[in-house]
Amino acid sequence: ISPQQVWGRIRREEAHAGSSDLQHFMSELGWREFSYYLLFHWPTLPDKPFNEKFKAFPWRNAKRPLQKWQRGQTGFPIIDAGMRELWQTGYMHNRVRMVVASFLVKNQLLHWRHGEAWFWDCLVDADLASNSASWQWVAGCGADAAPYFRIFNPVLQSEKFDKQGNYIKQYCPELSGLSGKALHQPWLASAEELQAAGVELGRDYPEPILDLKISREESLSAYRSLKE
Structure with a gap:
């Protein structure tokens, strides 16, 4: 058709x-x-940045943080729910795809090709053109790319689009006893809230692998370096 x-x-x-x-x-x-x-x-789209300036981008080379993202063990519930859904079902809603992609590329500063390859392996609807173009869009190196300062905040995204936490609870059942802000950012939950929910951070659910504010500042600095 x-x-x-x-x-x-x-x-x-x-x-x-x-x-x-x-x-x-x-x-x-x-x-x-x-x-x-x-x-x-541009048949090199799956492998090379559309915007050639990004050949000099200071991507990090960190295997363990990448594995935590792939396995849904980042300590950020909406990220982990999305990545676990992807692994279990081969699918992920477009909104969550953008959030987890932004987290990998902009908060973790890991190369977009890592995410592109993982989505290609896991998605049942994987499409070479859409996958490549979308990852470059998120990374800011593609055609009509997202502005470099557009960094999705996973906490705000989950509070807005999964307010009751049903999606998080489905794929991160260890957090089912939490609610409200404690569910979206369990690292800020009180000891009483965590105990009542049967959650010990670092044992039942991981501590956050990064600080959102610091990672945002580091990302903006890295992107600005391309302008200099």
């Missing part, structure tokens, strides 16, 4: 369905076709 056929059918049905949903679907269709365009004209 060509994108033109899909686009035409949606236009014909637009009057009978919710326009916002259809507009969103068409936007995603446009992104997919744009990714195919990029891969066709």
Whole structure:
């Protein structure tokens, strides 16, 4: 089925369905076709940054932090829930994909190709063009990339999109006894809250592998270095 056929059918049905949903679907269709365009004209997209300045980016080479991200053991519930869902089901909602990708690339400063390779191995809907273009978008080195200062805060994202914590509790059941802010950032929970939930950080659930504020500052500094 060509994108033109899909686009035409949606236009014909637009009057009978919710326009916002259809507009969103068409936007995603446009992104997919744009990714195919990029891969066709730049076949090195899966391996090399579209923006060549990023060849000099100071990526870190750290195996253990990468493994913790892959296994959903970062100490950040929304990140861990997403990565565990990916491993268990081969799927992850687009919102969570952006959050975990931003965490790997911008908070951990690990090369986007690590994330690209892991998603390629794990996703049942893996697509070479979309996967490559999306990871470069998050890293800031792709075409029409996200601004370098756009760094998703995993705590704010989980509080906004998983307010009751149902998603977190499904994939991080060891945190099921927590609620409210303690569920989204258990490292700030009181000793009483953790004890009541049967959670000991470092034993039942990992301590955070990084400080969000410090990692954000380090990331911004690294990105600014490309401008100098």
